[in-house]
Structure formats: structure tokens, C-alpha cells
């Protein structure tokens with residue numbers, strides 16, 4: 177065991193020490209503290225795992241108090257730990273509420289860790305020049321902010337949407353590290369030093385994934401003995417994004433524009449604007465790439481996402497472009513060496529690194545990689561080539577698991593009626609210990625569920641019926657409402673039908689996309705007449721209590737779209753192995769998502785509410801009982 181904080185409980189079991197701390201010290205400092213058996217059980221399971229090592233998957237229903245159940249044993253053990261969340265909301269809650277409270281009861285250190293792009297880079301800010309009046313004004317404001325801020329974290333900045341942020345934020349490709357004259361004052365490196373000194377670091381899944389993909393000195397997060405993955409139901413999606421690659425027409429243009437672009441007066445700008453010998457080569461690559469994107473768009477238009485199998489149709493063109501980009505990099509390296517001032521040279525090197533990554537990505541996309549799925553995404557003028565792992569399980573097993581002695585994955589939704597096989601298969605943790613703790617709430621007493629029949633959202637009549645249900649429920653005026661959609665198009669159509677009527681009822685309807693989610697939720701929390709129409713991001717992480725959220729409407733059972741490339745690749749693998757994709761993949765995935773959605777309604781023992789499900793497949797289909805069983 178590891179007891180480096182001089183705790184008087186050293187030598188006793190961690191579970192016992194944590195229990196004494198939670199029931200005595202924590203309980204004695206909180207009004208209305210109640211011992212929750214499921215919290216105690218979870219804390220004991222976490223304590224054992226932290227003490228003995230290994231991996232635990234713990235499903236803990238809403239209201240279990242899972243944050244304290246893992247934080248208390250970590251704190252008592254004194255072990256260096258990383259806590260990872262998916263959402264910023266939970267990350268903030270752990271820092272500003274839970275750890276802030278617990279640190280008043282026991283001495284330990286903690287810090288928040290964010291991705292590098294969140295921190296201001298003093299070197300880039302100082303070197304920033306622009307002839308654009310607005311940009312110059314922004315830069316002046318940022319210089320003032322830089323002298324006032326402690327953390328240099330964009331989140332602390334009152335002004336939002338700083339246009340120049342991507343050009344003045346910390347970027348690993350444009351960082352001189354210890355050689356930088358701002359190193360001692362550098363916000364990013366100061367944050368990293370704090371992470372080194374702190375016992376507990378609260379990060380996010382994306383940062384944990386990026387860190388695990390790096391090796392040796394390039395690692396961002398310090399070594400830790402314990403990794404807690406909260407909101408673990410979302411881990412596979414985030415990791416796939418982190419490991420995968422995304423190449424877009426806009427991304428490429430922005431790299432090239434940094435090197436060379438022509439402004440509205442026809443004058444060359446950019447890092448290479450004083451190197452006319454390179455203009456032809458750059459402009460020729462720009463036009464060849466534009467032609468390539470146009471060809472791809474024309475070939476695949478009419479389809480949002482097109483899965484690429486075998487050799488990519490334009491493989492020769494793509495391979496040729498990849499080579500041309502490499503040749504341009506060689507040209508730049510030989511012809512401009514030593515011609516730049518220091519800051520410009522760092523920026524030039526950063527652009528070259530990005531160009532190289534693009535060219536390598538293009539080369540990989542042509543042939544694909546084993547275990548990866550490739551597709552083309554077209555949305556209006558945006559064209560993207562994507563390549564993601566079908567499952568992130570090799571990455572989890574090879575790059576995450578070996579780095580920590582103890583790993584605890586927790587969420588309110590990891591199992592389908594106690595069966596973890598779906599999640600453990602997706603992330604490769606079949607061998608992990610598993611525990612399911614029920615919610616301490618009496619959901620049967622606190623919630624009523626109604627299922628509406630005959631609503632088929634594939635036709636207009638179905639959308640009108642759905643709108644009728646929403647207006648009907650809203651007219652009860654007994655509190656806030658959250659309407660969860662699976663399709664943007666259906667959400668928009670329903671909104672158009674309902675909006676005026678809801679306003680006439682003196683209610684406050686809001687639709688995702690018109691204002692930030694956070695602002696919508698704040699309004700909902702402070703009122704009892706708000707109605708949110710929301711998509712994916714509202715199915716999880718929403719925590720609104722009391723009459724501010726009284727009714728939850730599920731517009732459709734949340735099956736993933738079967739034509740999504742990742743879903744198609746996964747179902748094909750299950751079929752090839754002789755399994756049944758619907759029962760092994762689509763159904764459990766939808767059940768877990770429905771559980772997430774349902775969990776938005778009851779957030780405390782005193783909450784009461786109604787759930788209305790507008791999809792009668794839950795009653796008419798043979799698989800309906802699997803959903804029903806997981807509802808309450």
C-alpha cells in the first residue's frame with residue numbers, strides 16, 4: 177500500500193479509512209447528510225481497486241453520490257490520480273464543488289487540466305501582427321488580459337469568440353519549450369507544473385486519450401497510479417475521435433493560407449510572402465487540391481457520408497498530391513532556411529509539421545489501415561476525409577491500461593440490466609471486475625411513464641402528432657420540459673409547428689443551436705416554464721432539479737443511424753463472426769442511450785416527473801421488453 181500523506185489510518189484497510197472519513201468528517205460537515213448504502217458499496221469497491229490494482233467497471237444509478245465514492249478513497253490513499261470526465265460541466269462540478277469542499281476537510285492538492293489550445297501563448301501574442309483593425313484591437317485587449325489573468329485559460333476570458341485565438345493560443349508545433357524567452361511565465365507550462373505537484377488532476381477523456389497516444393517526454397499529463405474515468409459510457413466515441421484522422425478542404429486551406437494568401441488588394445500575405453520563388457509551387461498545390469476536393473464532391477454528392485472500401489477511387493490523385501506536398505516541404509526547407517526572424521521561423525516550422533501530417537494522413541487514407549473505417553463526409557461546402565478505428569479497444573489495452581495500476585470506469589449507464597458485455601466489448605475490458613449499484617431514488621414512486629401510440633416520424637402526419645403531444649403536455653404548465661430528438665430535421669419541423677402556440681401559452685421555448693447549451697440550461701434552472709428542444713448533447717449531462725424540469729419527452733427510441741460508417745463497420749464485423757448485430761450492438765447501444773436520457777428527469781429524492789415516450793415500438797416489438805426493463 178502507498179500512504180505518503182502521513183495519515184493516521186495507515187495500515188488499516190483503505191475501505192475502512194474511507195468509510196470513517198465519509199461518515200464522520202464529511203457527514204459531520206454537511207447538513208442533512210444521509211448514509212447511502214449504494215454509495216458505501218461503491219466506495220468500498222473503489223477502495224479495494226485503488227489498494228489492490230486492476231480494473232473496475234462500476235455502474236452507479238443517479239443519486240448514488242459516485243463522485244465522493246471515488247474521490248474519498250483517492251484522497252485518503254494519497255495516490256497520484258487522474259480523474260477524467262467527458263463533459264466540461266462535470267469537470268467544473270468536481271473542481272468547484274466536490275474537491276473544493278473536501279479540501280476544506282483534509283489537506284491534499286488538486287488541479288484542473290485542459291487541452292493545450294485553451295491556454296494563451298505569450299510568445300505568439302507578442303509576435304502577433306495584423307493590418308486588420310478588428311484583429312489589432314483584439315490583440316491589444318488580449319495583451320491587457322494577459323497581464324491580468326493568472327491561468328491564461330480562454331474559459332476565464334469574458335469576451336467570447338476571439339477571432340485571433342487560434343493564432344495566439346498554445347500550439348505544440350509552434351512552441352519553443354524551455355528555449356522560449358517566455359517559458360518562466362508561460363501559462364501552459366505553469367499549468368503543467370501544477371499538474372506535476374498536485375495529487376489529483378481533473379482532466380477530460382480527450383486529453384487522457386491524446387496523452388496515452390504520446391510517448392516518453394512528449395507526454396502531457398504526469399504519471400499517475402490511479403485513473404478514474406467518469407462518464408465512461410462516452411469513452412469509446414471520444415477515443416475513436418482522438419486516435420482517428422480528419423482531413424478537410426478547410427483545414428488544408430487554412431494551413432496553406434498561413435504560408436501564402438492573396439488579400440483583397442491582390443497583395444501576397446503570409447509567412448512566405450517574401451519568397452516569390454515559392455509562389456508558383458504553392459499556388460499549383462492549392463489549385464490541384466481544390467480540383468481534387470471538387471472531384472470528390474461531384475462524385476459523392478447526394479450522400480452525407482460515403483464509406484470507402486478497398487482502394488480509394490482517387491487513390492492515384494491523392495497519392496500524387498501527397499508526394500507534391502512532400503516536395504513543397506523540401507523546397508521550403510531548402511530555399512528559406514535562415515531567412516526568418518525567430519518567431520516567424522517557429523510559425524513556419526509549425527505550418528510545415530501540419531502540412532506533413534496532412535500529407536501522411538492523405539497517404540494513409542488511400543489504402544486504409546487494418547481495423548479502421550474510412551469515409552467521405554460532405555456538408556454543403558465542407559468536404560472531409562475521415563479514418564477512425566472501428567473499435568478503440570486495442571488502444572485501450574495497449575496504451576491506457578498498462579500506464580496505471582488501478583483504473584475505475586464509472587457511469588450511470590454501463591450495463592443493460594446488469595450485463596456489461598456491450599461496453600466491455602467495445603472498449604476491450606472484458607476482464608475487468610464489474611459492479612452495479614442501483615439508484616437510491618424510489619423511481620417507481622417519483623416517475624410516471626406514458627407511451628404514445630401511432631406516431632411514425634417518417635411521415636408529416638407523425639410529426640404533427642408529436643407536436644400535438646408536446647403542446648398537450650406543455651399545456652399542463654406544471655414545470656419545465658425537455659424534448660429529446662434523434663433527428664435535427666424532425667426537431668426543426670416540430671419546432672416550427674409548436675413555437676407560436678408555446679409562446680401564446682406564456683411558456684419559454686428554446687431550441688438547440690440558437691444559443692449555447694449552457695445558457696439554455698441556466699435559463700431552465702432559473703425558471704419553471706422553459707421548454708428545451710434538444711438533440712444528442714441534451715441526452716446526457718443535463719442536471720436540472722425540481723419543477724424546473726418536470727416532463728421529459730422522448731420523441732423516438734434512440735437507435736443509432738444504421739448507415740453511419742462506424743455503425744456499419746461494427747455490424748459487419750458481428751455478422752462476419754456469426755453474431756446478430758441488432759441484439760449484440762444496436763439494441764444495447766439504444767438502451768444505454770435511453771437510460772441516459774431518462775436519467776435527466778429525476779436528480780434528487782424530492783423530484784417528481786412524467787416521462788412520455790412517443791415511440792410505440794417499446795410495446796409492439798419483441799425487443800420492447802429490453803427497453804422497458806431498463807426504464808426504472
Ligand code: SF4
Pocket residue numbers: 296297298299300346347350351352353354356357358359362363364365
Ligand atoms: S513556452 Fe511555448 S506555449 Fe509557452 S509561451 Fe513559449 S512558445 Fe508559447
